[in-house]
Amino acid sequence: MRHGGLRAGRVAVVLGVVALSAAFTAGVSGCSSGNPPVRRAVAAGSGLAMLRPTVTASVRDGQTEVSPAQPVTVSVAGGAVRRVTLLNPENAVVPGAVSPDGASWHSTERLGYRRTYRLRVEAVGLAGVSDSVMTFRTVAPGNVTKPYPVPLDGELVGIGQPVVVQFDENIADRWAAQNAVTVATDPPVPGAFYWVSNRELHWRPEKYWAPGTKVRVDVAAYGKHLGAGVFGQDDAHVAFAVGDPVIYTADDATKQVTVTRNGQVIRTMPTSMGKSSTPTPNGIYLVGNRVDRMVMDSSTYGVPVHSAAGYRVNVDYATQLSYNGIYMHSAPWSLWAQGSQNTSHGCLNLSPSNAEWVVHSAKRGDIVVVRNTQGPVLDGADGLGDWNMPWAQWKAGNAGPAPAPAPGPAPIQAAGTR
Structure with missing residues (x-):
């Protein structure tokens, strides 16, 4: 199977900080009754140094095994984003967006597998500009698997049709695969997952579908570790409707x-x-x-x-x-x-x-x-x-014991002032 890898690139994100810069100018160069401004030396470690902006990123310098499915995020305390540049191995810019308040940034295009990226963050605050640079590498899968939802997109089905997701590799971590699948119905109908094989996951309601029900299935498998070194190769999406009984x-x-x-x-x-x-x-x-x-x-x-x-x-x-x-x-x-x-x-x-x-x-x-x-x-x-399977057995599922919640990665702070 081919391994996933995506080209990234387009434009850097630049946030104008005119208003913020004006505020800084007013704060550090005010005058009093025509007298010349009083100049004071600021020692290192003083209160002014403490006002420099602090950058927190979702990745750290030198980090490996980063999930390409999760956006890279940057937040700034004590200031605002001035510029963020995320470069892929070809030096193309990965696009991103700054929040309306200027305090954070996130990438808007997913990353590729087994690729090295360079992140540079410039933030402006009362004490100047913080300039942070870090390099990280995304995970290199041992293998990848593609999900194939059934029915087909736009298909009209019978009242007994389950939602089916077929994979082309065995899935060792069934919980991870189940958690990547979202089933939405109109009108709302509760249901449950059951694995009919190591490669095929089903979801069905307790009773037959009501005619006219609309179903949407989203499989967010890309970047997910599905066990035994196998990662999702791509996402998949289908929508179908239920016809006459x-x-x-x-x-x-x-x-x-x-x-x-x-x-x-x-x-x-x-x-x-x-x-x-x-x-x-x-x-x-x-x-x-x-x-x-x-x-x-x-x-x-x-x-x-x-x-x-x-x-x-x-x-x-x-x-x-x-x-x-x-x-x-x-x-x-x-x-x-x-x-x-x-x-x-x-x-x-x-x-x-x-x-x-x-x-x-x-x-x-x-x-x-x-x-x-x-x-x-x-x-x-x-x-x-x-x-033919009793609902109680089906609802109980067969994915194995539920995994303990994994702690999220601690934010990495990288700050420097120039």
Whole structure:
């Protein structure tokens, strides 16, 4: 994987201090009734020396392992920011902004990984100008991982669709990853996180979504240490909406799949499900990916293709129902059994026309209920079986013990007067 690194540059931030300078002039060069001003020597360490501005920065000179996700901040006590210049290794200026009161500055562009920066701060006060210079280096990750939110941005989903964040590396610090994810809903809906694998995090409410709910997901992973030397490669943001409630009910007692929308039956389809040696699990499934054609290969779940139970076939109009290989799909070879007998390896066989209708009509996150089979219940951590896990267990989560709060870095003071 490529490592993150960002170019920084544009303009330095300069704060005019005309009013402040005028105040200083009035304070140190006042006159009395036409008499010449009285000049007094000021000894080092006297009260005037104590009036020099003090600069506090979020980084210190020589510091390493600085997070590139956090803005560099500067504050001034006893004065105001005159000029701040933050340079990257190419001597380009990292942009920043001064606060309205002139007492602080912060960078406005994120930094890059494994890069050295030079920070110079000039502050003006009653006793002159403080000029501070420091150099620091950002963290060098051992590896980086990119977050991929599901659903896609702008997608209309079914009432069962969880928020999903997939990573392309294993996540050792699950709490750090969870804390990087923010879920906002309209109207507000409480929910909870659960990890279905070392690379996939889900968030769902206690009950199915209400149609019309809008959801926004922000993953602020960049610069975050996610454990074992792995850092977030980038941030990610998606927004999606919940559509009409559509429920597919596959009943092994009737060998039929009944489809309802808003509680009204809109289609009934004969099916052939898993035979007695490979029964289809009961429970609540979610519609996942839909494809017009795919290759189904038994070796992907441990059964050699050339064994008695093995297969490798092209399948049309396949709708994913689980991560462990269960699909609704076109099966013209089992038309004779659909509606009367189970013959599959666990999938829901449909006629070509019915399978095509499902692929082109179903939404990601639509509910599929399988009942009355000889199989167990689909695992709640399958990846598309979220609703089979009791809410109390889901809400408790599985990120491990909550970490103790880490103390923030102590501010570093750097002051000098010229």
